[in-house]
Amino acid sequence: MAQRPEDPRWPRAAAWLAAGPGSREPDLAVLGVPTYATSISGSGAHSTPNAVRRVLGRLSTWCPSRGVDLADLAPLDLGNVDDPDLGDEGEWRVSTAAASAARRAPLVVAIGGDNALTAPFGVGVLGDLSRAGLVTLDAHHDIREGRSNGSPVRRLLDAGLPGEHVVQVGIADWANSRSYAEEAHARGITVTYRRSVAERGIEDAVRRALDIAGAGGGPVLVDLDVDVCDRAVAPGCPASLPGGLSADELLAAAYLAGSDPRVRGVDVTEVDATNDPDERTVRLAALCVLEAAAGLAVRLGRATGSPRRWV
Numbered sequence: 001m002a003q004r005p006e007d008p009r010w011p012r013a014a015a016w017l018a019a020g021p022g023s024r025e026p027d028l029a030v031l032g033v034p035t036y037a038t039s040i041s042g043s044g045a046h047s048t049p050n051a052v053r054r055v056l057g058r059l060s061t062w063c064p065s066r067g068v069d070l071a072d073l074a075p076l077d078l079g080n081v082d083d084p085d086l087g088d089e090g091e092w093r094v095s096t097a098a099a100s101a102a103r104r105a106p107l108v109v110a111i112g113g114d115n116a117l118t119a120p121f122g123v124g125v126l127g128d129l130s131r132a133g134l135v136t137l138d139a140h141h142d143i144r145e146g147r148s149n150g151s152p153v154r155r156l157l158d159a160g161l162p163g164e165h166v167v168q169v170g171i172a173d174w175a176n177s178r179s180y181a182e183e184a185h186a187r188g189i190t191v192t193y194r195r196s197v198a199e200r201g202i203e204d205a206v207r208r209a210l211d212i213a214g215a216g217g218g219p220v221l222v223d224l225d226v227d228v229c230d231r232a233v234a235p236g237c238p239a240s241l242p243g244g245l246s247a248d249e250l251l252a253a254a255y256l257a258g259s260d261p262r263v264r265g266v267d268v269t270e271v272d273a274t275n276d277p278d279e280r281t282v283r284l285a286a287l288c289v290l291e292a293a294a295g296l297a298v299r300l301g302r303a304t305g306s307p308r309r310w311v
Contacts, residue, residue, distance in 0.1 A: 004057070011071060013290060014056035021074035027300060028073055028109065028293055029101035032080035033094055033121060033267075035113040038148040041238035044274030048282065049080050049111040051273035055286040066255070068294040072302040075293070076105060084117060091120035098124025102264055107296045109289055112269035115142060115225055118152035122221045123159060125265035133165035133213025133262075135206070137253050138225035139172035139194075139244060141184045149270070152223070153189075163188030165216050167209035169253070170194050170228040170245050194228075194244060202249040206256045210263070219264040222257035224250065224288055226281060227270045233284060236276030247284050254288040258295025266292045 017030060032049030039045065061070040081097050084090045098121045101108040110121045115138075126132035134156060136142065143157070144150035157163055167190040184191060190212055197205045213220045227237035230244040257263045271285045297303055 011061050012057050013059040013061050013070065014053060016061050016070055017053070017056060017075050017077050021076050024074035026074050026076035026105040028075045028107050028296055029078055029105035030075060030289070031078045031097055031101055031108060031110050033084050033110050033113040033117040034080055035084045035116040035149070037085035038116050039114045039238070040148055040150050043114050043238055043272045045112055045114040045270065045272050048113060048271045048273040048285065051282045052111050052286045052289065055279060055282050056289070058283070059286060059290060063290070063294050066294050066298065067303045068297045069304055070290065070293055070297065072304070073293060073297050084113065084120070094120035095124035098265065099127070106300070107258060107263065107292070108265045109292055110265065110267040111285070111289065112267060112271070114149035115152050115223070115269045116147070116149045117269060118221075118223050118267055119155040119159075121265065121267055122152070122156050122161075126219050126221055128218060129156065129160040130162065131216040131218030132161060133216060133218065133220040134161060134167070134223065135209045135213045135220060135257070136166075136168045136223040136225060137170050137228045137245070137250065138168060138223065139170060139175045139228050139239065139241060140225070141168060141171065141176050141180045143180055143183055157187060162216065165213050166190070167212050168192065169205050169209050170197055172241055172244060175239070175241060197245065197249070202245070202252050203256065206253045210256070210260050214262040220260070220262045221265045221267070222253075222263055224254055224257075224266060224268045225270045226250065226268065226285060226288075229284070234271075234281045236272050236281030237270050238272060239270070250284065251287055251291045254291035255295040258292035259299045260295070261299055
C-alpha cells in the first residue's frame with residue numbers, strides 16, 4: 001500500500017483503532033481470529049485481519065449520513081488470536097479471548113478468518129447459550145458435520161444454542177443441499193432467503209431476525225459471512241455467487257447489529273485477502289467494522305446529531 005500524506009484534518013480509521021481507549025473505558029473491542037485451515041473451499045483468510053487493519057488507513061472516522069464520528073468511541077484492538085485452528089486448544093484461545101473482550105466492552109467485533117471462528121467466538125461472547133441467539137447473514141446453512149467453516153451453526157446448536165433463536169438471512173439458491181435445508185427446518189431455524197430479502201428489504205429482515213434471536217432474553221451474536229454478497233462486490237470470498245446481497249445491504253446489516261443493545265458480538269468472515277482483486281472485498285470487510293462501530297455509537301448516544309442536509 002503506497003504511503004499517503006498525513007493530514008491532521010483527515011483522521012484515519014486505522015489511527016483511531018491503533019490509538020486505543022486511552023484513559024477511557026473501552027466501548028468497542030476488536031479481535032482478529034485468523035482461521036483458515038479447515039476451509040472447505042481452500043482459503044488464505046488468515047491474512048485478512050491484518051489486511052483489514054491496513055485498509056482502515058484508507059478510511060476516515062466520519063460518517064455524515066449517520067452523524068457519527070468514531071473519534072467519540074473508545075476502541076481496543078486486542079490483536080490476533082494465535083493459532084486459532086489448532087484443534088481444541090486453538091478454539092479455547094478464541095473463546096477465552098472473546099469472553100475476556102466481552103467483559104471489557106459492550107460490543108466485540110471479530111475479524112476473520114473463515115467461518116470456523118464463529119463457533120468458538122460465539123461460545124466466548126454469548127456465555128449461557130441456552131438463552132442466547134444467533135443471526136447469520138450467509139449464503140449457506142453451515143450445519144455440515146465435523147469441524148470446518150461449513151459447520152459453525154451445527155456446532156453452536158449442539159453446544160446448547162436453541163434452534164428457535166437462530167435466524168439465517170440471505171440464504172442463496174443453488175448453494176445448499178435439500179438435506180441440510182430440511183435439517184435446518186427440523187431444528188427450528190428461521191430462514192430468510194435472498195429472494196425474500198429483496199422483496200421485504202434488508203432493514204425489515206434484519207430487525208425481524210434480531211427480534212427472533214433475542215426472544216430468549218440473552219445476548220445475540222451476528223455473523224456477517226461476506227460470501228452472502230454478490231460475487232461482483234465480494235470476489236475475495238471463495239463461495240460467493242452472482243445474485244447475492246449488495247454491499248449496501250451488508251453494510252446496513254452491520255450498522256443495525258451494532259446499534260442493537262442485544263448484540264454483544266459481530267464477526268466478519270470468509271474474506272480471503274490473498275485472492276481479492278483490487279482489494280474490494282477487504283475494503284467491504286473494513287467498512288463492516290466501521291458500520292458496526294457507528295451503530296454502537298448511536299446505541300451509546302455518541303452520535304453528534306442529525307447530519308446537515310445538502311441540496
